[in-house]
Amino acid sequence: MCEGVHVLGDGFGFRLDERLVLPRFVGVADGGSSCCVRGLDVRPYAAVWIEERELTSATRQLYGSLLRHHLVPAFGAVDVADISPQLVRRRRAGKLASGTGPTTVAKAYALLRAILGTAVADQMIRRNPCTIKGAGVVHTPERPTATVQEVYDVADAIQPRYRAFVLMAGFLGLRWGELIGLHRRDIDLDHGAVRVRRSVAELNNGRREIKAPKSAAGKRTVSIPTAIVPGIREHLARYAEPGADGRVFTGPKGASPRRNHFNRLWRKACGDAGAKGLHFHDLRHTGNTLAASTGASTRELMACAGHSTARAALIYQHASAERDRLIADAVSGLVNRGRKKTRTGTEKEDRKPEGHAGDTAD
Numbered sequence: 001m002c003e004g005v006h007v008l009g010d011g012f013g014f015r016l017d018e019r020l021v022l023p024r025f026v027g028v029a030d031g032g033s034s035c036c037v038r039g040l041d042v043r044p045y046a047a048v049w050i051e052e053r054e055l056t057s058a059t060r061q062l063y064g065s066l067l068r069h070h071l072v073p074a075f076g077a078v079d080v081a082d083i084s085p086q087l088v089r090r091r092r093a094g095k096l097a098s099g100t101g102p103t104t105v106a107k108a109y110a111l112l113r114a115i116l117g118t119a120v121a122d123q124m125i126r127r128n129p130c131t132i133k134g135a136g137v138v139h140t141p142e143r144p145t146a147t148v149q150e151v152y153d154v155a156d157a158i159q160p161r162y163r164a165f166v167l168m169a170g171f172l173g174l175r176w177g178e179l180i181g182l183h184r185r186d187i188d189l190d191h192g193a194v195r196v197r198r199s200v201a202e203l204n205n206g207r208r209e210i211k212a213p214k215s216a217a218g219k220r221t222v223s224i225p226t227a228i229v230p231g232i233r234e235h236l237a238r239y240a241e242p243g244a245d246g247r248v249f250t251g252p253k254g255a256s257p258r259r260n261h262f263n264r265l266w267r268k269a270c271g272d273a274g275a276k277g278l279h280f281h282d283l284r285h286t287g288n289t290l291a292a293s294t295g296a297s298t299r300e301l302m303a304c305a306g307h308s309t310a311r312a313a314l315i316y317q318h319a320s321a322e323r324d325r326l327i328a329d330a331v332s333g334l335v336n337r338g339r340k341k342t343r344t345g346t347e348k349e350d351r352k353p354e355g356h357a358g359d360t361a362d
Contacts, residue, residue, distance in 0.1 A: 037124040039308050041114075043067075043085065045124075049115045056173055057209050065204075070095065070108040080119055085129045088112070092135065104136050109134030119211055145286045146170065146278055153273035155231075161205035164235035164255075166269075167228045168194070169280065173287030174222070176280060177201055178213060180256050184245040191235055192224040202259055234261055 009266045034350050058231075074091040077082060088109075095105050114129035146154070151170035155163045168174055177199035186195045197219055201209045213219055224232065240248045251257050263280070270278045 003279050008252060027243065037054035037122075038079055038081045038133070040080050040124070041076060042078055042080055043072050045119065046112075046115050049118055056201065056211065057203055057207075060207075061203055062107070066104075066108045066111050070100070070104070073113055075244065080116070081125055083125075083129045085131045088129050089132060092132065104134055105138075106138045112140075125206075131283065142284055143279065143282050144277075145289045146275060146282060148290070150273065150275045150278070151283065154266075154269050154278070156273055157272040158355055161235075161239045161252070162249075162262070164228075164232050164239075166283065167231050168224075169283035170226050170286050171228055171290065173284045173291065175213075175284060176259070179211065182248040183244065184236065184240055184242075184248060187232065187234075188227055188246065189224070192226065192229060193222060194222045196220050196222060200256065202348060238344070244269045247333055248302070 046067050051059075052068065055063065074095065077089075078087070092105060092109060093107070096102065109130065111143065113128060113136055114128055116125065116128045120124045151166065155166040155170070156167060165179060167177060169176075172194060174194070174196065178196050180200040181198040182194070182196075186197060187193075188195070196213055199213045201211055203209065236248070239250065240246055241250060247256060249257060251261070266280055270276050312343070319345055
């Protein structure tokens with residue numbers, strides 16, 4: 001029970017001395033099969049929980065921020081064994097009432113629920129007090145998709161060295177970090193393919209980390225639409241670093257693009273192109289939606305987009321208004337061709353549909 005409590009570094013803004021914590025554990029028997037451990041506040045237990053997990057640097061940073069700014073102020077001095085469903089509901093309602101965004105509150109709640117779930121498994125508490133149905137679900141409004149013309153308009157409006165960056169995001173559906181992580185050897189224009197093997201994560205402190213893609217499925221080979229091959233070829237000739245290990249995308253001074261600087265260029269280009277409000281990640285949505293509109297199966301979309309679950313792929317299978325109009329027009333053509341032509345000036349004869357023996361409940 002106590003072996004997992006140890007000295008923490010400064011990553012969460014405080015240190016935990018195990019000599020001050022361990023003597024406070026007191027087991028309370030519960031029929032001989034489990035116990036409720038008292039004497040440990042949420043703050044140190046949550047910090048140890050985060051430190052012990054195998055997390056990406058970005059996720060560890062997110063959890064540390066949620067702990068520091070939300071869970072510690074709300075529950076930090078409360079004994080783990082004293083957290084009740086009523087207290088969780090009250091503190092959650094207080095966060096929402098104070099103006100904290102619902103997305104942040106949902107993430108903090110989900111983290112607390114996971115931490116206390118481990119406390120249940122550790123037999124520190126008998127049951128998880130986080131019982132609010134759906135409170136940990138992040139409701140993200142559906143983002144728009146750009147049209148093909150809008151992608152080209154933004155690509156033409158941005159600095160030339162980022163034109164291929166925009167086209168590859170829009171028509172290959174690659175993530176920001178995957179694009180930044182591309183080397184020359186990853187692009188095979190002769191066979192029209194891009195090999196995604198790594199991703200570059202940019203942390204809040206400005207540090208960058210090269211890692212594997214978001215999931216095992218993220219390591220993939222994506223076919224390049226022939227229409228954008230010339231643009232990529234021109235980019236490689238003018239802007240990419242030389243050699244097989246040369247980075248494909250760099251800034252004017254030779255460094256990999258930074259999000260904050262690129263976002264300024266992006267917003268200006270979107271404004272100039274009449275696509276104000278479009279986010280860069282919307283291009284990934286656009287690329288995957290275009291792939292779905294071709295009739296690609298869910299499995300094919302998963303392979304192309306690097307999704308590890310069908311649920312993620314299905315997000316992109318909604319049709320854009322433009323595609324929906326094309327489908328409706330095609331259906332209209334089928335309807336017109338399938339209608340029975342009647343003679344001018346004569347009444348249409350009554351007729352039962354072929355293949356049916358009278359009225360049906362279809």
